[in-house]
Amino acid sequence: MRWVVLGVLSLVVMGVAVVVGPAPIPVSDVWAALLGRGDTVIVGIVRDLRVTRVLLAFLVGGSLAVTGAALQALVRNPLADPYLLGLSGGAGLGAVAAVSLGIGGAWGVPAAAFAGALLAIVVVYRLALAAGHVMDPRVLLLGGVVVGAFAASVMGAFIALSPAAEVRSAMVWLLGGFSGASWLTLTVFGGYAAAPLAFLVGVSRPLDLLTLGEEPATMLGADVERLKRALYVAASLLTAAAVAVAGIIGFVGLVVPHGIRMVWGHGHRQLIPAAFVVGGTLLVVADLIARTAFAPLEMPVGVVTAVIGVPVFVVLIRRWRD
Amino acid sequence: MAGLIVSAQDVGYAYPRAPRDAVTDVSLEVRAGAVTILVGPNGCGKTTLLRLMLGVLRPDRGSVVLDGRPAHEWARRAFAQTVGVVTQREEPAFPMRVRDAVMHGRYARMGALAAPRRQDEDAVGQALARCDVDHLEDRWVDTLSGGEWQRVRIARALAQEPSILVLDEPTASLDVRHEMDVFELTVSLVRERGLGAVVVTHQVNLAARFADVLAVMHEGRLRAVGTPSDVLTSELVDAVFAWPMRIEHWRGIPQLMPLRKDEQA
Numbered sequence: 001m002r003w004v005v006l007g008v009l010s011l012v013v014m015g016v017a018v019v020v021g022p023a024p025i026p027v028s029d030v031w032a033a034l035l036g037r038g039d040t041v042i043v044g045i046v047r048d049l050r051v052t053r054v055l056l057a058f059l060v061g062g063s064l065a066v067t068g069a070a071l072q073a074l075v076r077n078p079l080a081d082p083y084l085l086g087l088s089g090g091a092g093l094g095a096v097a098a099v100s101l102g103i104g105g106a107w108g109v110p111a112a113a114f115a116g117a118l119l120a121i122v123v124v125y126r127l128a129l130a131a132g133h134v135m136d137p138r139v140l141l142l143g144g145v146v147v148g149a150f151a152a153s154v155m156g157a158f159i160a161l162s163p164a165a166e167v168r169s170a171m172v173w174l175l176g177g178f179s180g181a182s183w184l185t186l187t188v189f190g191g192y193a194a195a196p197l198a199f200l201v202g203v204s205r206p207l208d209l210l211t212l213g214e215e216p217a218t219m220l221g222a223d224v225e226r227l228k229r230a231l232y233v234a235a236s237l238l239t240a241a242a243v244a245v246a247g248i249i250g251f252v253g254l255v256v257p258h259g260i261r262m263v264w265g266h267g268h269r270q271l272i273p274a275a276f277v278v279g280g281t282l283l284v285v286a287d288l289i290a291r292t293a294f295a296p297l298e299m300p301v302g303v304v305t306a307v308i309g310v311p312v313f314v315v316l317i318r319r320w321r322d
Numbered sequence: 323m324a325g326l327i328v329s330a331q332d333v334g335y336a337y338p339r340a341p342r343d344a345v346t347d348v349s350l351e352v353r354a355g356a357v358t359i360l361v362g363p364n365g366c367g368k369t370t371l372l373r374l375m376l377g378v379l380r381p382d383r384g385s386v387v388l389d390g391r392p393a394h395e396w397a398r399r400a401f402a403q404t405v406g407v408v409t410q411r412e413e414p415a416f417p418m419r420v421r422d423a424v425m426h427g428r429y430a431r432m433g434a435l436a437a438p439r440r441q442d443e444d445a446v447g448q449a450l451a452r453c454d455v456d457h458l459e460d461r462w463v464d465t466l467s468g469g470e471w472q473r474v475r476i477a478r479a480l481a482q483e484p485s486i487l488v489l490d491e492p493t494a495s496l497d498v499r500h501e502m503d504v505f506e507l508t509v510s511l512v513r514e515r516g517l518g519a520v521v522v523t524h525q526v527n528l529a530a531r532f533a534d535v536l537a538v539m540h541e542g543r544l545r546a547v548g549t550p551s552d553v554l555t556s557e558l559v560d561a562v563f564a565w566p567m568r569i570e571h572w573r574g575i576p577q578l579m580p581l582r583k584d585e586q587a
Contacts, residue, residue: 073415076415077415078415078416201435202434202435203434204434204435205429205432205434205435206429208426208429209426209429211414211415211416212412212413212414212415212426213409213411213412213413213414213415215409215410215411215412216409216412218378218398219376219402219405219406219407219409220402220426220427220429220430220478220482221398221399221401221402221403221429221430222398222399222429223397223398223399224398261416265418266416266417266418267422269435
């Protein structure tokens with residue numbers, strides 16, 4: 001029943017998001033355009049701009065929420081977030097460096113952000129293993145903070161030394177948005193995200209065990225060391241790709257799993273798929289607000305998720321205590 | 323040999339960068355249908371020996387064999403089908419209900435994504451009932467008392483349907499009633515199901531009363547193995563526990579009484 005409600009809700013939200021946009025198009029024309037009939041300009045707007053944008057927002061939102069849920073189990077802390085592990089810093093540095101060095105453009109900035117995030121992943125991973133042959137999630141967190149801070153300061157240097165206009169475009173890009181959505185980005189991201197998403201769904205039960213602590217999890221039959229490493233790699237790669245196609249979109253990975261935990265419990269077999277659907281739906285809504293609230297200007301979607309996410313999070317934290 | 327489950331032969335192990343062995347030349351056999359209790363002062367190597375026997379550590383010398391195969395070579399999933407462990411520490415990061423906690427014991431016997439089958443539900447129900455925690459099945463585990471929580475964790479180990487049960491300091495923070503309760507439960511499970519059991523504890527007197535086999539460790543070595551009456555001699559007690567003790571007997575079982583400074587004579 002709950003799944004039916006969730007499914008219907010997400011479909012309705014996506015439908016509304018496809019209908020509403022800066023160019024007023026009647027619902028009947030939207031429906032015709034979806035089927036490929038009617039004015040070719042409208043077909044183009046509906047199919048190539050709105051549908052791709054809504055689907056990409058859904059996929060990215062779902063990926064971020066699933067990543068947050070998995071990382072919360074990995075570090076055994078309900079406040080973990082996909083960007084906690086230094087990824088946002090690495091991605092930001094990559095993007096700003098690319099723009100400053102004049103290798104921006106439609107593919108340059110996302111590619112550089114992805115490369116920066118990957119670099120941060122490698123450094124944090126090496127740090128977390130430096131203390132011995134086992135991965136310590138606490139060191140993972142510390143490493144993430146340190147790498148993020150370092151990247152932010154280097155980013156500051158680039159910003160200080162670059163012409164203002166270029167830096168502004170890099171910063172706006174970083175704050176997140178789906179204006180670059182196309183069938184190509186959708187296909188690339190979807191193809192790329194499928195494997196890590198399937199992996200995270202597949203390890204739902206071991207994730208349950210991991211929340212008990214590493215020793216009990218081992219004794220109940222989980223291969224904890226391999227699980228931790230695979231989790232970190234899957235979660236990071238997913239986040240890096242999300243940053244590359246949509247910039248840094250905060251709070252989806254934190255608030256969505258948190259809310260589902262409170263309503264639906266902590267079993268990952270429900271939590272992971274529910275986080276995907278709810279996270280996707282939430283980001284579609286946030287993007288709808290971002291592109292309509294101040295139309296024709298567009299707000300960065302990361303600003304919208306923060307404005308929604310922070311108050312929700314405050315409420316959740318207060319209820320968490322009860 | 324009938325009933326032999328775990329066999330440690332001349333096992334030695336040193337932690338990386340440690341100056342000396344944590345465990346030296348230890349040989350110990352754990353048999354089905356017997357309660358083996360491991361005692362010894364802090365830092366004597368009990369926990370290291372246990373981790374070697376559970377395949378978490380790989381011995382530098384000698385071998386630990388479980389059911390014909392070196393313990394550290396077992397896949398964790400297969401190991402969990404054979405050995406149920408109540409670890410010393412466990413702090414769930416998220417709230418869960420008692421029944422779900424015990425269902426975690428079925429992990430090693432379930433499919434990756436499939437819902438629990440009838441046999442899983444049955445095993446959990448029986449384990450809950452056997453450990454007298456079935457009335458708690460809908461409670462959140464963080465609302466349980468220490469004694470209830472330990473019984474739930476023993477029920478979870480039972481739900482694994484193991485042939486050996488391992489408890490690492492299971493009564494560390496329990497009062498007398500719950501302490502006795504945990505030991506009585508463990509012994510009765512061994513008696514009625516023919517399980518092997520290994521218990522690590524600081525409670526020498528309780529160990530003496532519940533153990534079929536008492537093993538005493540000191541400075542990484544196994545100082546004595548046998549029935550409590552054979553093992554707890556005044557010579558061994560003086561050497562191992564580093565405190566003057568008087569040995570009394572209760573129904574033929576030795577019990578240690580630590581002496582105060584002015585009682586030593």
